[in-house]
Amino acid sequence: MSWFKRKDKGIQTPTEAKKEAPDGLWFKTPSGKIIHTRELKNNAYVSPEDGYHVRIGSKEYFEILFDENEFTELDENMESADPLKFKDSKPYPDRIKASQAKSGLKDAVRTAYGKINGLDLTIACMDFNFIGGSMGSVVGEKIARAIDHSIQNKKPFLMISKSGGARMMEAGLSLMQMAKTSAKLALLSEAKIPYISLLTDPTTGGVTASYAMLGDFNISEPGALIGFAGPRVIRETIGKDLPKGFQSAEFVLEHGFLDFIVDRRNLKSKLYTLLKMLK
Structure with a gap:
C-alpha cells in the first residue's frame, strides 16, 4: 500500500511561484454564498x-434592458x-471631480433611449x-429633460431610482428638483404616456418623496430598502423598535405602496409585458 501513502509531506510549490486569485474574481453575498463574478453577470x-x-x-x-445594449x-x-459655494x-467642485474620476460618471443619473424587445x-x-x-x-x-423627450416622442418612461436622498451641498436647489420632476411627470400623465418607477436598493429621502413614488406603476426589486428617513433615524426619533423587515420592498408592498x-x-420580460399591455 505504499502507493497510497504520501511520501513527501513538504510544500511542492515554492512560495514565490504561488499565484494569488485576482481581486474581484469571486463575490460573497451577505448570507455567505460565493459565486464567480462571470456567473453573477450572466445571471x-x-x-x-x-x-x-x-x-x-x-x-x-x-x-440588461436595452436590446443588444444599443441606446442613445x-x-x-x-x-x-x-452655485452656493x-x-x-x-470644496464641492473637488468632491465632484473626485467622484467623476472614481466612478467614471458625470453625475448621479444617466438618461438614454432605445428599444426593449422592440418597444421604444x-x-x-x-x-x-x-x-x-x-x-x-x-x-x-437630466430627469426633466428625459421626460420631455418621452413627451415629444410619445415614448414610455422608466425611472430606476437608487439614492440616499437630496444632495446637501446644493441645499434648497436640490430640494427644488422634487417639485420640478414632479411637475414634469404631471405633464407626462396629461399626455397619457406610461411612467414606470423601479425602486432599487436603497431608495430614500427626497427621491422617495417625489418621482420614485409617482409612477403609474411603482415596482421594486426584492429586498430593496425603501423609505424617507433611514430605520436608525426613525428608531431614535420615536424611541421604539421597528417592525421586522421595516422599509423592505416586501414590507412596503404589503402596506400598499408598491404594485x-x-x-x-x-425584469426585461416583465417590463415588456407591461408596456405591451399598456400600448
Missing part, C-alpha cells in the same frame, strides 16, 4: 443560490456647478456610486 447580478440582488448601476441596467444617451456631458472640509423606451437610471446617488440640480434637470416586486432576472 443579471443576482446570486442563484439565495436570490440576493447585488447593487448595480446604469451601465449594468442598460446592458441624453445630456451625457452635463455636470454640476457650485458650499463650505466643507473639501426612455430610461433614467441613478448611480449610487456617485456621492451616494444624491439628487442635485443635474439629476433633476409588485420583480426579480431582476425577469
Whole structure:
C-alpha cells in the first residue's frame, strides 16, 4: 500500500511561484454564498443560490434592458456647478471631480433611449456610486429633460431610482428638483404616456418623496430598502423598535405602496409585458 501513502509531506510549490486569485474574481453575498463574478453577470447580478440582488448601476441596467445594449444617451456631458459655494472640509467642485474620476460618471443619473424587445423606451437610471446617488440640480434637470423627450416622442418612461436622498451641498436647489420632476411627470400623465418607477436598493429621502413614488406603476426589486428617513433615524426619533423587515420592498408592498416586486432576472420580460399591455 505504499502507493497510497504520501511520501513527501513538504510544500511542492515554492512560495514565490504561488499565484494569488485576482481581486474581484469571486463575490460573497451577505448570507455567505460565493459565486464567480462571470456567473453573477450572466445571471443579471443576482446570486442563484439565495436570490440576493447585488447593487448595480446604469451601465449594468442598460446592458440588461436595452436590446443588444444599443441606446442613445441624453445630456451625457452635463455636470454640476457650485452655485452656493458650499463650505466643507473639501470644496464641492473637488468632491465632484473626485467622484467623476472614481466612478467614471458625470453625475448621479444617466438618461438614454432605445428599444426593449422592440418597444421604444426612455430610461433614467441613478448611480449610487456617485456621492451616494444624491439628487442635485443635474439629476433633476437630466430627469426633466428625459421626460420631455418621452413627451415629444410619445415614448414610455422608466425611472430606476437608487439614492440616499437630496444632495446637501446644493441645499434648497436640490430640494427644488422634487417639485420640478414632479411637475414634469404631471405633464407626462396629461399626455397619457406610461411612467414606470423601479425602486432599487436603497431608495430614500427626497427621491422617495417625489418621482420614485409617482409612477403609474411603482415596482421594486426584492429586498430593496425603501423609505424617507433611514430605520436608525426613525428608531431614535420615536424611541421604539421597528417592525421586522421595516422599509423592505416586501414590507412596503404589503402596506400598499408598491404594485409588485420583480426579480431582476425577469425584469426585461416583465417590463415588456407591461408596456405591451399598456400600448
